[in-house]
Amino acid sequence: QQQVKQSPQSLIVQKGGISIINCAYENTAFDYFPWYQQFPGKGPALLIAIRPDVSEKKEGRFTISFNKSAKQFSLHIMDSQPGDSATYFCAAGHILTGGGNKLTFGTGTQLKVEL
Amino acid sequence: DAGITQSPRYKITETGRQVTLMCHQTWSHSYMFWYRQDLGHGLRLIYYSAAADITDKGEVPDGYVVSRSKTENFPLTLESATRSQTSVYFCASSEFLRGEQYFGPGTRLTVT
Structure with missing residues (x-):
């Protein structure tokens, strides 16, 4: 059972363009929505995260948009650069007893930014 | 070096053999997790641990065993x-x- 659905599977964007990756979740108990970035041969690294009490969070060129009623959230990368070429994973999490988050990941989007 | 390390980085084994993957962190973080990454499936949680001697199953635990006798290690x-x-x-x-x-x-x- 896939609780977090991510699309598209792959994405090609021209340098300077906007990259948009979408995710949808099913479990309304999720209360933490991070995006992770992974370069080839490396482990994923946190890019940006949002809690459901806000509809948007922006950090530099990266923005998360969150729609609680639709159970959807998306990552927007403005002014996309070749260095942004990586695999992006959305995730949804809920608080574990005593703290910490248990994450369910999407299937990933391979982004390529062309010159 | 501070951080989280895994060993070995590459391993080839035969069907039926026992193999242990090591994980070590130097931050004294309470929680540790094991995931597997497969094309088309993303990252799936195998097991996690909230503290030494406390472990719990994730999404795909069958065929795997974990232990955590020390905070910093999670094999x-x-x-x-x-x-x-x-x-x-x-x-x-x-x-x-x-x-x-x-x-x-x-x-x-x-x-x-």
């Missing part, structure tokens, strides 16, 4: 490896009451 054992366990395995850690998980560099395991 993952495949008791009798199968070809379906060929994957890239990532260990991660998380500070108490913080959401961010820090991932290790991964172990690429091939079961022949």
